[in-house]
Amino acid sequence: MDTLKKFFPHAFKATELKDFIIALIIYVLIDIVCGFVIGLLAKIPLIGILFSILGAVVGLYALIGVVLSLLVFVKVIK
Numbered sequence: 001m002d003t004l005k006k007f008f009p010h011a012f013k014a015t016e017l018k019d020f021i022i023a024l025i026i027y028v029l030i031d032i033v034c035g036f037v038i039g040l041l042a043k044i045p046l047i048g049i050l051f052s053i054l055g056a057v058v059g060l061y062a063l064i065g066v067v068l069s070l071l072v073f074v075k076v077i078k
Helices: 002-007 017-041 045-073
Strands: none
Touching (some): 017 045
8 A cells, every 4th residue: 555655645645625626636637738748749650659558557547546536535545
């Protein structure tokens, strides 16, 4: 659990509604901004494959952050 707290620091601070909304906004913005930048860079032929994989990893990170935030908010995870 300590490893998850290091990788997703905002998710484990989402104990109140304000903190939960802030964590959601942070993870959604990370996904949108990185998706936009990686989408532009993915059009380069050889480097595009690497950026496509990186985009998938960033999207997965944001999804896990949102799920962890929700679980902390409803007090399933402490």
